[in-house]
Amino acid sequence: MSEPIVWLTIFTLSVFVGIEVISKVSSTLHTPLMSGANAIHGIILLGAILVTGYAESMVALVVGLVAVVLATVNMVGGFVVTDRMLQMFRPRRPVAKADQDGAPR
Amino acid sequence: MIDTPVWVQVVYLVAAVCFILALKGLSSPKHARAGNLLGAVGAVMACVVVFFYAELDHLVPILVAIAVGTVVGVVGAQRVQMTQMPQLVALFNGVGGGAAALVALLELADMVEGDHGEFALAATAFTIVVGSVSFAGSMVTFAKLQELMTSRPVLFPGLPVLFGGGLLVAVALSVMTVTSTAVWIGIVLALVGLLLGVLLVLPVGGADVPIVISLLNAFTGLTVAAGGYVLGNTVLLVAGTLVGASGTFLTKLMAAAMGRSVGNILFGALKGGSTLGAGEASDRPVRSGGPEDVAILLGYAHKVIIVPGYGLAVAQAQHTLRELVDVLGERGIAVDYAIHPVAGRMPGHMNVLLAEAQVPYDQLKEMDDINGDFRQTDVVLVVGANDVVNPAAKTSPGAPIYGMPILNADEAQQIVFMKRSMRPGFAGIENELLFDPKTTLLFGDAKDSLGKLLSAVKAL
Numbered sequence A: 001m002s003e004p005i006v007w008l009t010i011f012t013l014s015v016f017v018g019i020e021v022i023s024k025v026s027s028t029l030h031t032p033l034m035s036g037a038n039a040i041h042g043i044i045l046l047g048a049i050l051v052t053g054y055a056e057s058m059v060a061l062v063v064g065l066v067a068v069v070l071a072t073v074n075m076v077g078g079f080v081v082t083d084r085m086l087q088m089f090r091p092r093r094p095v096a097k098a099d100q101d102g103a104p105r
Numbered sequence B: 001m002i003d004t005p006v007w008v009q010v011v012y013l014v015a016a017v018c019f020i021l022a023l024k025g026l027s028s029p030k031h032a033r034a035g036n037l038l039g040a041v042g043a044v045m046a047c048v049v050v051f052f053y054a055e056l057d058h059l060v061p062i063l064v065a066i067a068v069g070t071v072v073g074v075v076g077a078q079r080v081q082m083t084q085m086p087q088l089v090a091l092f093n094g095v096g097g098g099a100a101a102l103v104a105l106l107e108l109a110d111m112v113e114g115d116h117g118e119f120a121l122a123a124t125a126f127t128i129v130v131g132s133v134s135f136a137g138s139m140v141t142f143a144k145l146q147e148l149m150t151s152r153p154v155l156f157p158g159l160p161v162l163f164g165g166g167l168l169v170a171v172a173l174s175v176m177t178v179t180s181t182a183v184w185i186g187i188v189l190a191l192v193g194l195l196l197g198v199l200l201v202l203p204v205g206g207a208d209v210p211i212v213i214s215l216l217n218a219f220t221g222l223t224v225a226a227g228g229y230v231l232g233n234t235v236l237l238v239a240g241t242l243v244g245a246s247g248t249f250l251t252k253l254m255a256a257a258m259g260r261s262v263g264n265i266l267f268g269a270l271k272g273g274s275t276l277g278a279g280e281a282s283d284r285p286v287r288s289g290g291p292e293d294v295a296i297l298l299g300y301a302h303k304v305i306i307v308p309g310y311g312l313a314v315a316q317a318q319h320t321l322r323e324l325v326d327v328l329g330e331r332g333i334a335v336d337y338a339i340h341p342v343a344g345r346m347p348g349h350m351n352v353l354l355a356e357a358q359v360p361y362d363q364l365k366e367m368d369d370i371n372g373d374f375r376q377t378d379v380v381l382v383v384g385a386n387d388v389v390n391p392a393a394k395t396s397p398g399a400p401i402y403g404m405p406i407l408n409a410d411e412a413q414q415i416v417f418m419k420r421s422m423r424p425g426f427a428g429i430e431n432e433l434l435f436d437p438k439t440t441l442l443f444g445d446a447k448d449s450l451g452k453l454l455s456a457v458k459a460l
Helices: A004-022 A027-053 A058-086 B006-026 B032-053 B059-079 B082-111 B118-145 B159-179 B183-201 B206-231 B234-257 B262-271 B291-299 B310-314 B318-330 B349-356 B446-458
Strands: B303-308 B334-339 B364-366 B379-383 B414-419 B439-443
Touching (some): A004 B006, A027 B032, A027 B364, A058 B032, A058 B059, B159 B183, B206 B234, B303 B349, B310 B318, B318 B446, B439 B446
Parallel strands (some): B414 B439
C-alpha cells in the first residue's frame, strides 16, 4: 500500500466522490455544509496524536501537543457548532410539503 | 513508527465511509443532522483506535491536550451567536490548517535522516506551506468579520509583487526540501506560508470574505490529504481529499451565486475594480411611510414576500419578523421568505439565522423557486437587505454587482424597504429601486420598526 500510484488512485477517486456527494446541495445548507466539512478535516488530530506519541525531544513534544490542541478544537468545535446549527432546521409540520425537501436548484 | 495492522485499516475504511455519508447527508435538510453526527462518529472512531495499536509515548500529556482542545471547542461552539458563525468557521478552519502544518514540520524533522522518497518530501513541503496559508488567511478573515480590522479591501503598492515573490520563494524552498532536506527550510517555508496567507486575504472585500473561508477550508482539506500521504494514513488522505474537492466545488457554487468567478473575488481589488464602493448616503428624494401605512399595505394584501438581509440579523429582529409573519398568516395572507443564496454574511447564513428564530425551512424559498412569483405579489417587504434586490445587477454593466442573480422584487406591485438610513449596502452602490414610485421606505432599527409594524397589523 505504499506505492505512490496506489495513493494517487485513492486521491483521484476521492476527488470525484467529494464533488459528487455535494453536487446537489441546496443553498439553504451551504453554511452548515461548510462547517461540517471543516469539522471533518479536523481528523488531522489523528496525525497530530501519532507524531506527538513518537516525539523524541522536548521541542517536538511541545509542538506536537500544540498541534493536538489545535486539531481537537477544529474537530470537536466543528462538529458541535454544525449540530447546533442543524438542530434548528425543522419543517413546519412533520408531514407537510414533504415534496419540497431537497428541492433541486 | 510501526506498521498499521489490518483491523485498524478496516476501521479507517469505515471512518472514511462515514465521512462520505456525512457530506452526502449534509446536502439535504432532512438528513443533515444525522450526517453530521455520523461524521463525528467516524472521526472519534478513527482517533480512538490509534491509542490501541500505535504504542505511543507521552499518553498523559496527549490526553490532557485533547481535553483542553475539547473544552475550548465546545465552549466556543456553544457560546457563539448565530450572526458570528462565519468568524467561528474561519477560526476553526485556521487552527486545523495550523495543526496540519505543525504535524508536517515534525514529520520533516524525522525525515532529515534516511531516504524517504521525493513524493513524501514534496507532500510534506506542500502541507507546511498550504497549512500555513490556511492558518494565516483564516486569522485575517476572522479579524475582518469580527471587525478587528477594516472589512474593506486592504491594498498597498507592491502587494502583487510581494505576493508573486513569496510564491516563487515558496516553490524554491519546496524544491530545496526535496533535494536537501533540513528543518530550517521547513520553518522558513512555514513563515513564507503565513505571509502568503495574509497577503492573499488582505485585498478581499468584506462581502467576499465568506467565499475565501470556503476556499481556505478546501486548502486545509488538501493539506490534511497531503499529510495523510506523508504519514501513510489512508483515512487522512480520503477525508482531506473529500473536503478539498467538495470545498473547492462549494466555493465555485457560492461564487456563481454572486455572479463572480473565484479569481475575480480574490484578485478583483488588485485590478482596480474594488468590491466595495463609496458607502455614501444619497440625498435624492424618496417616499417614506410610517408603520401604520405599511401595516395597511400588508394587512390587506393577498400575497406577501419577505426579503430578509443581514441587517435583520444585526438588529436581532428575526423573532419579531416571524411573529409578524404568523399574524399575517392568521389573516389568511400567503407569506413566503425569499432567500437570496448570499443573504447574510455567508451563503446559506440567512437560513441558519431564520431557523434559529424557528421559521420552518419549507417557508424559506430559494431564489430560483420564487423569482417567478414576484409578478403576482402584492407587497414585498425588504428587511435589512439591499444589494440582493438591486436592479443594477441586471441593468448597469459598470456596477460591481453586475451579473449577480437578484431577487425580482422590482416586479411586485408594492415594495417596502425597512432601512436604518439611506446608506448603500455592502456593494456600496445606489439602489434605483429605493426611488421607484412603487416603493415605500420605513426608516429605523429593524427590530424597533418590526415591533411597531406588528402592533399596527394586530390593530387592523
